[in-house]
Amino acid sequence: MPPNTTASSGDKPGKSGRKKGRRARLLVLVLVLAIVGGIAYGSYWSISTVRASFPQTKGSLTLKGLSGPVTVKRDGYGIPQIYASSDADLFMAQGYVQAQDRFYEMDVRRHMTSGRLSEMFGKGQVKDDEFLRTLGWDRVAKEEYDTKLSASTKNYLQAYSKGVNAYLQGKDGKDISLEYAALGFVNDYRPEQWTPVDSVSWLKAMAWDLRGNMDDEIDRALMTSRLGPQQIKDLYPDYPYGRNKTIVQEGQYDELTKTFQQSGSTDGSGTSTGTSGSSTSSAGGSALTSQLAGLYDVLDDVPTAVGVNGQGIGSNSWVVGGKYTITGKPLLANDPHLSASLPSVWYQMGLHCTTVSSKCQYDVTGYTFAGMPGVIIGHNADMAWGMTNSGVDVTDLYLEKLSGDGYLYDGKTKPFTSREEIIKVAGGSSKKIVVRQTADGMPLLSDRNDELVQVGKKASVDTAAPDRGDGYGVALKWTALQPGTTMDAVFALDKASDWSSFRDAAAQFDVPSQNLIYADTKNNIGYTLPGKIPTRASGHDGSVPAPGWDSKYKWTGFIKQDELPYEYNPKRGYIVTANQAVVDDKYPYTLTTDWGYGTRSQRITDLIESKIKDGGKISTDDMRQMQVDNSSEIAKLLVPKLLKINLDDKDVREAQKLLEGWDYTQDADSAAAAYFNSVWRNILKLAFGNKLPKELRVKGQCLWVDRVDNTGPVDDDSKVRECGERAADQAQPDGGDRWFEVVRNLMDKPDSDWWKTPAGAGDRNKANNMDELFERAMVDARWELTAKLGKDIDTWSWGRLHRLFLKNQTLGTEGPAIVQYVLNRGPWKLSGGEATVDATGWNAAGGYGVVWVPSMRMVVNLDDLDKSKWINLTGASGHAFSAHYTDQTGKWADGELLPWSFSDKAVDKSTGDTLVLKP
Known part of the structure; x- marks a missing residue:
């Protein structure tokens, strides 16, 4: 019962997964009986619980901690627009309102990111928690909060948490959601206070689902057991640069390529984009096959945050400059392709300062995640932006040769660093595990699956420590395991006013690396690729697992921000990003060997070209119709x-x-x-x-x-x-x-x-x-x-x-x-x-x-922001019997978009309910 999971993949429905499924179904059966009993007989429990958990959206209420009144205006779909006089009040109110609509979802997410699902759902989630504790998302998020984030970002996170906790104050589980009421019949779980780290941790979960080519890396290595080099190449063909256009075709990338070509050097960090041979072949193919096949068992069962485990999902975004639009100003479209979840992973809202000043700096609207302050994708008064997953390779698997209590590295045995983790389980039990990491912070993933330790000495079933015998293990190198500044980037994007400030904000968006497109009200369009993207030594391109015992396969650094590709006002008048190659094979660094192959991006390009040929112009509705193009x-x-x-x-x-x-x-x-x-x-x-x-x-x-x-x-x-x-x-x-x-x-x-x-x-x-x-x-x-x-x-x-x-x-x-x-x-x-x-x-x-699915769709009209359009997959509410649980889904399925109010006048006209939060 982890978030957004289908049943786990497997070879036969008779392994340990079946036992786990039985335990989960037993728990659900108990919950169902409780729910059915209440609903069938109209008991006080069912009726009062459903009604009590709905948010108050009219009138007024007191919110301790505000410095002034805050107004929350909701339209006919329950989408809130918040108005405040200070940044702190704005984000405190955001936390309160999101908790009103989605706290159960928020709570499940933070338990997933911290490896604590067992505390809510019992021992069936222990294996998932073990793996998530090994990754240590919440530990990295804590370090990020303590050492990397700006003072203002910390203040916003604290204000947001204060708002969430104000909502929780004095409420029992049944007052928060139907799900808590059901859980109360089988365990004594009670929601705890929200913290700033809970918000930051979600960025790590999002980065995991958008991590790049790790599954392809495993696949290619496993294929060597049965297929030859040419057969593998057949299954991983070269990117069709001659047929499907890259994202960047003009701009800084050309200057960078010229510089590198003239110097004749890449500092050892540029490599071929073709797939390399098996760099671990000399390490013993059977060991690698055993390790990686077992790793699939673990990966397929890990709860997903926004994506789908093991699937090459992507997103669409494109921007058309004013010379080709009916309005004479840019149009920007975005529709991220993510797991189909209920409620939708996205939450629509607006954050408005009644007067924009140094005291209150935000006037922004768009899509965010429940549990996170700010807006992730959307527009402010000056500019709009969208995102698609860049697909750059920011993960590498290393096959480690274990030796005693350590691992081999350049002929010497180095000790692992280790820590104990206690996993609490609903019902009062707990389990202890030991997490091992290499000296440079790579967790040993292979410790989390019984099949992965069979290569070495068999561990005792009575000990919490993993196998210490000689053998092989698999470790993960990943940019998100180091603290970063993506949370700073969110707030900087929200108040960026031009191309320069947008680029500065994007540079802080280090993990996950995203394609960012841009348009502003002054008729400029642009694209930039931010992110912490590793460079590798010559001969290692990240396409297959590398031998961890040889230092020549380690990362050599990261691409400098001013060497990453971008475009600004390209001559062709539009920019398309849909997970295709960012640059062609002349770029001096290997960003990945596994781009999407450009099917969607080229179709979008063709649709734009067909509209603008012979002087044609593109409208907002043309952009919408492109979004629902379903040609095969x-x-x-x-x-x-x-x-x-x-x-x-x-x-x-x-x-x-x-x-x-x-x-x-x-x-x-x-x-x-x-x-x-x-x-x-x-x-x-x-x-x-x-x-x-x-x-x-x-x-x-x-x-x-x-x-x-x-x-x-x-x-x-x-x-x-x-x-x-x-x-x-x-x-x-x-x-x-x-x-x-x-x-x-x-x-x-x-x-x-x-x-x-x-x-x-x-x-x-x-x-x-x-x-x-x-x-x-x-x-x-x-x-x-x-x-x-x-x-x-x-x-x-x-x-x-x-x-x-x-x-x-x-x-x-x-x-x-x-x-x-x-x-x-x-x-x-x-x-x-x-x-x-x-x-x-x-x-x-x-x-x-x-x-x-396209988890949301939006089209921003930079000529008149009130004529922009948007839609969500489900609705604003996470309450199963709310009118706004799935009230957008029918229109979404039909390819329709809803009006997207921004100005005070437009918001007032669309407002159905008004709530005033008083200090």
Whole structure:
């Protein structure tokens, strides 16, 4: 029951995960009985609890600690705009209001970031807590707060915490949320006071989900057990620079490249962008395989903060300069692609000083996280900004050679530093673990999984200390394990007024590294890549785990801020960022070997170019329509080929005809989209599913997904494990745009061994080449959809396969029907798909259900900020029976945007409820 988790991936539903699931379901069952008992009989507990936890949004109340009155104005969707006369009052009120709407979510998040989920949910969460304690997010956040953050940032964090705690004062759990009332039936958990470190820790969790290419690093290493260098290169093709444009095409990056080319030197930190060979091959392949395969078990089970474990999710943002807009001023769009969670990871609000001055400096609105002061993405009176994940490589895994109580480094044994961690468990028990770190602060991840210590001497089950015997371990080097200044950056961005102050603010945004786009009311646009990005010695590009015993593989430093790419007012008049390569291969540093392959970014670029050709202009609604573009780029490549295949079976030919004249759009009501995506999934399964190393099977191989024909409340049998059709030792691609590029390249090699596959069940013909494999995929897809959607293709639609269920982040993730009925919402039949601009992502390894989504959408109009538009995935409230729990979801699913008021006049016009907080 950790936040935002689907059931953990695995090889068979019969390992230790099953026991953990039973324990979790037992707890949920008790909670459900309590909830059902209350709801079914209309008891005082259920009615009063639901009502008591709703926020007061009208009238006035006293808030001790304010220096003056604060006004909270909420619109018809419950979105608050806060007005205060001092910075301290503004952020104190922000803490109070967010706690009103989302404190349970905030509390779960801080328990996750500090490795204390067991305190809320019992022993089923101990393994997760062990791993999170090993990473030590809260310890790093504490050091960050104590040593790195500015005095003003600390003051804001303290004021925010004071507001949260003012809300908690005098309240029992049942007064805060329905979930606490339910938890009260099985344990004596009570929420504790909020602290500034609780807010800072969330940045570490966000950085973990956006950490870059660590999963690809593991995959490539595991592939060496079964595949040769060329086969691995087939599966990790070079970025298509000639076809898909990079983010930066003009600007400082050109000057930097010229300087380095003239000097003929990169200080040993520039390396090839191609994947390197296995730098750890001499260390013993079996040791590495054992370590990394076990590591997957751990990683797949770790609770997610904003992303999806092991999936290459991304985001879209773009900005169009005034010369190409109807208004003559820039338009800026952003839609981050994150886990589908309930409530949404984002919280919409405005923070306004009644008079902007040195005493009160903020007039900003946008999206933030519940539990964190300030605004993360949005606009102020002068400029707007958006973010997408840059994907730069800020993590490296090191295979460590253990020796006695230490590890080898340049031929000498160095001691680990260690600390004890006590994990408290609901019910009164506790568990002690020992966390080991190398001298430069790398935690030994391999200590957290039983399978990972089998290489060395077996540890006693009675000791808390990890295995001290000789063997191998896996350690993590990650920028977020060092204290940084990202929290300072948030407040600096909120009050930046021009390009210079924006760039200064962005430079403090060190982890996670993000693509930041910019537009201002004076008709300027820009892009900058901030972040703490490591440099590596020549020969080590971070694409595979490195030998930790050799100092030549250590990081050599970090790229200087003035050497990072940026653009300002490029001649082309627009900037697009959608997780594609930031720069081309002439840039002197290796930012990563694993960019997104540019499918979405190039589609956005093409859409912009098509609008502005021949003097055309772009409107706010044009930007919105681009956000919901669902054209399938892989379909454009494959469908012409699929239509040329001769099919003997009339039923399969009937399905094939769906593709004739199809415009490649993936609307929810499209039968062609349903059939094509099934063909695509079956192509991947046949070409690659039985050829990848079995160790990769744990990544997305078996996912719990919702039965397609279920249209009522979710029941016990509505979830099926989408791996029964595959052998347990098969791995399957997830189907993202890397696989688009893999298949595109292999289509030039129709006789490649990748296209060959043995005969299947039911006398399915074996395939000896690409055409034969495509034919078999079309046959398999026809019968798969017949089983799922019925024989009559007139009833097929993509939306029946591609559905979104929104699940409460804890009590709604497991258990019988009634708990999901009470806390969860859905389904929604969605348009869009994998690697489309409308990126309602699905994982081909686990079915067609929606896994990640555009978590919000916004379009900022820099000519008239009150004509900007926005929407959230769910709603403002985290209370399950609030009118604002999911009141934006229907419009979000339809691609609509809501009015986004900013000026005093516009906010007053849209205000439904007004609350005055008095000192």
